Amino acid sequence: MVFYLILASTGMLGFWLYYFVVLRRTTFFNLNRWYLFGALIFCLLVPFTHHFVDVSRGIEPESNNVALTYASEMLSTVEAIQDRVVIVQEAATAHISWLSTLYFVICGFFLLRFIWSLISINRLVKGSEEVSSTGVKVYRNHRITQPFSLFGRVFIPGKWDDVPGEILYHELEHIKKRHFIDVVLIEFVTILFWFNPVIYFYKKSVRLNLEYLADRAVLFQCGNPLKYQSLLISNALESSIKSPITTHFATPLKNRITMMKKRKTQNWMRVALIGAIPLAAGLVAMNTRNEVKQPLEESIATILDVVENDNKPSGFPLAANELVKVSSEYGPAMHPILKVEKMHQGIDLVAKEGTPVYATADGEVLESAEGEVRGHFIRIQHSEVYLTQYAHMSQRDVKAGDKVKRGEVIGYVGDTGQSRGAHLHYEVHENGKPVDPREFMK
DSSP: OHHHHHHHHHHHHHHHHHIIIIITTSSOHHHHHHHHHHHHHHHHHGGGGGGTSOTTTTOOOOGGGHHHHHHHHHHHHHHHHHHHHHHHHHHHHOOOOHHHHHHHHHHHHHHHHHHHHHHHHHHHHHTSEEOOOSSSEEEEETTOSSOEEETTEEEEETTOSSOOHHHHHHHHHHHHTTTHHHHHHHHHHHHHTTTOHHHHHHHHHHHHHHHHHHHHHHHHHHOOHHHHHHHHHHHHTSOOOOOTTOEETTOSHHHHHHHHHSOOOOGGGGGGGGGHHHHHHHHHHHHHOHHHHHHHHHHHHHHHHHHTGGGSOOSOSSOTTTOOEEEEOSEEEEOTTTOSEEEEOSEEEEOOTTOEEEOSSOEEEEEEEEETTTEEEEEEEOSSSEEEEEEEEEEEOOOTTOEEOTTOEEEEEBOOSSOSSSEEEEEEEETTEEEOGGGGOO
């Protein structure tokens, strides 16, 4: 989810900057509309391209290592089958971190705001007088002071007895060319990417370009730019209802008058759109090429680690003066009871029976139980990324669903399950896979 939001946001930034620097001052308004619309759709879909492109292509393995790699992966797969159910359970029961909660709460706020805007427009319809039957519904309402359009409706102030033809044609152009599609799309994207400052500039550019299109249609139809600009100025002095999904006739004024006076851009300038191709290719590479994607994902993980520092395991689960020794490190090792080499997914810390065991990060207890292999064990979910497990304890002081803090006693060292002496088996899981706890004990 985080990678998707960052990759899409990066694309929006790149495409908007290119529009702002290269295309914004051109008079290719219709072309610019499709550029902004298409770039937005592309940015929303590009994170899914790895499902259709072989991400390993371009990294050629050495031929003499193919058989060895295949055999190693097969053995790892067999070894991981018994842990698969646990991993699925972790994913299903993991609590949402505070950062994710904040994101979705704010998304919900903006979504409710959008829905309320639709409800407000519907209320305007019910309290308005329909004054036209030209194929498009025109409503007069005393609650508004400036004309606007939405979907197939045009709204005009109630104090207007006559509607200037230029204003009506402007709003009809919005409806005829279905500009509301662009407005609604950019509003939904703003809800999802509210945290990205660029989306607000992008939104402004989309809406302003739609006004350019309607202005050009009015000038082509009426042919009197001074009269039309006077209407814009007079209406700009009026206020209007505030809604995120409507296009207002007289805003923003300065940019629109400037573009009306601008000379038509020469057709050869259309080739400037070619410059967007490297942007698109770069976004695809960020999501499909391992040599590009992996460093980006590692950078994102580093950022999340800083933000959610309290939820990242650190230090030892035992007090330093209580630890006798480390009897087994992370990695392939001979199982002391089964006498076969297995992947040791954690680290064994030898201490006296009854020694307190501490949580290494804030989190929620997913499981606190007794098993034949692990003895008394506890699993704690710290974030969407990290989970820790403590096994072979003599006693557990927490139960499933409990919230724990870093340094809180959760149990005591024991000799339960498949154990050959008092010790604590400690594991750290990152993104559903066991990793070396030593990396978190510095």
